[in-house]
Amino acid sequence: MxxxxxxxxxxxxxxxxxxxxxxxxxxxxxxxxxSIDIRLSDLLSRMTLEEKVGQLLCPLGWEMYEIKGNEVYPSGKFKQLVKERNAGMLWATYRADPWTKKTLSSGLNPELAAKAGNALQKYVMENTRLGIPMFLAEEAPHGHMAIGTTVFPTGIGMAASWSPELIKEVGQVIAKEVRSQGGHISYGPVLDLTRDPRWSRVEETFGEDPVLSGVLGAAMVEGLGGGDLSQKYATIATLKHFLAYAVPEGGQNGNYTSVGIRDLHQNFLPPFHKAIDAGALSVMTSYNSIDGIPCTSNHYLLTQLLRNEWKFRGFVVSDLYSIEGIHESHFVAPTKEKAAISAVMAGVDVDLGGDAYTNLWHAVQTGQMDKAVIDTAVCRVLRMKFEMGLFEHPYVEPKVAEKIVRSKEHISLARKMAQASITLLKNENSILPLNKKINKVAVIGPNADNRYNMLGDYTAPQEDSNVKTVLDGIIAKLSPSRVEYVKGCAIRDTAVNEIKQAVDVARCAEVVIAVVGGSSARDFKTSYKETGAAVAEQGSISDMECGEGFDRATLSLLGRQQELLEALKQTGKPLIVVYIEGRPLEKNWASEYADALLTAYYPGQEGGNAIADVLFGDYNPAGRLPISVPRSVGQIPVYYNKKAPHNHDYVEMSASPIYTFGYGMSYTTFEYSDLQIVQKGPYCFEVSFNVKNTGKYDGEEVAQLYIRHKYASVVQPMRQLKHFKRFPLRKGEEKSIIFTLAEEDLCIINQDVERTVEAGVFQIMIGSSPDDIRLNGLFSVE
Structure with missing residues (x-):
């Protein structure tokens, strides 16, 4: 019994x-x-302290594989890394660029990338004590930064579309290309709110406005997976960079940031909060400090706010070597070990690239910190691995990756995204669109036929056939016999002088298209030493004047570009100027003397075709500026939603930007009418109005709703974007647009740094930009 x-x-x-x-x-x-909770608890109970610390390391990944013929194997360095450090994550395994010294011939195509991921996973699953699968984190701000993937416009270009629908589609493609090759974590979107175009990384951001950045960032996160890691192609979206990284003193990358706590809550934090609500499961810290506290050791931001207030359930990763920076750059920790302790105690779970967290084992052993802190961080990482199903399905199918990555559908979306981003700033006498029956077009300029200058930073090397330049696009519209091209000059190198040849060609043409601007292209043709340093070649200067670390003191065109434009103007031929740029360069001369002016940002691999589509009327531009264009660096910061009082003009010039946030032209015209404001609840107002296409072309409008709290307890912006919508209208068509103002739209950050709605009168301003308001109205909140 x-x-x-x-x-x-x-x-x-x-x-x-x-x-x-x-x-x-x-x-x-x-x-x-x-359940994941049971599995997680069991695994944690089996792990040694060394194994736990290993899960918090994310070393550089591009030296962890070896290619032998058509197969890929773990490198000796990888095996040593796993044995000595128990690393649970790798960063940029598939990355190729001059820094990694991976080229088209020595790097991984999509099929080999999938094989590499499989080989690394197989090794850790079969040759470690517990067989914990690895996370592979990849750069993916405007496409996966790997050979053979689809390259979209950079962030600032995508933001110019003002289209969350398109950006969500882009996110879905990025996620599909990352996951099909065996990656799991996508670094992006970049939600840094930028007000200083001197800063080198403007191109990666969604611009100067918290609402636009938040809506577009949330759309990208939804496309990347939306937090549901059980989806086949979902990635862990990593938001960059936390926090206020894009407004450093002097525009110097990583420099000290001077910003008030109320400004942080009103402007810099909301985009991140919205993206986290959309499902982002990873946040990356930034290199800068705020009010003397390095962001990588800021307990208030990373624990009190992110975890306790926002209930963020994902993991926090440092930026590359930013934990070491607490010791070596900010000088607030006397040793690397102390820096590591301060970071993990603040809430940083993963150490990207460095070896600072290898000190955590000693810190626990010597009683400097409790191992429970390590357990908490490890659980956040392992939970994501369980949710993604990596323990059951660690491998991918290489042939599927070869088929999926940069498919025809993905290339088509790249063109569609580039079209939507192009912003028309001037069109004197409706010179655009051009007639395709034109006899001769002169295509001039350093960015007219430069493939890498179309792409922006964080881009892998490309086959020439993959990238369409402006010259390519125009020839496709016309024919080679009707197009003459001369480079004219370089972006920076004043030794390149073909201005006379450019003028000769321009004189024989009916119209001149000058393509100027900047470059974030890292030179793939340069030779590199083993250390990664470039071998300078006589008479060659890189075009690069933008991209991470390339901060500017001025915003004028470099090299002989201004000289080239003025010489072309002297020919008397109609002059169309196209800026390919990563930051809003100064456009005063072009604004006055060009017959038409466009900015295409860095438009990606299909940018040349998209620009030609706009120039010849196959696409009616509807891009809107996501960041204001200054008249001078002396105005900086110059952004549309500054707090009261009104700006007054300088002695030398107007205080306003030459082109403000939200501005952009179309080939057609739109009329706004019939504003209605109806209260639907205590803090809920329905705003409706009509928009009619009154011009000669079908087109798209971007309706924008701004509000201003007339009198509040703290100083408010003179105007603040709250809602926007991009929509098509056929010529003669009229649509009713409805926006709903909710409680969050009416909130301010009060004197006690609390988010609240205050009673008072609000002004509503509706139009096609904050400087082009068509409808005004008032409503009251009791």
């Missing part, structure tokens, strides 16, 4: 724990029928 009771108790215990007969032979953490 006792024996039978004993057996019954055992059976009951097994059933209570949820084990099946088959699972009795498996450790609980490997049993997919169990």
């Amino acid at each position: 006792i024996k039978r009771l004993y057996i019954l108790v055992i059976v009951q215990m097994v059933c209570t724990l949820g084990f099946t007969q088959s699972s009795l032979s498996l450790p609980a953490y490997k049993d997919s029928s169990l």
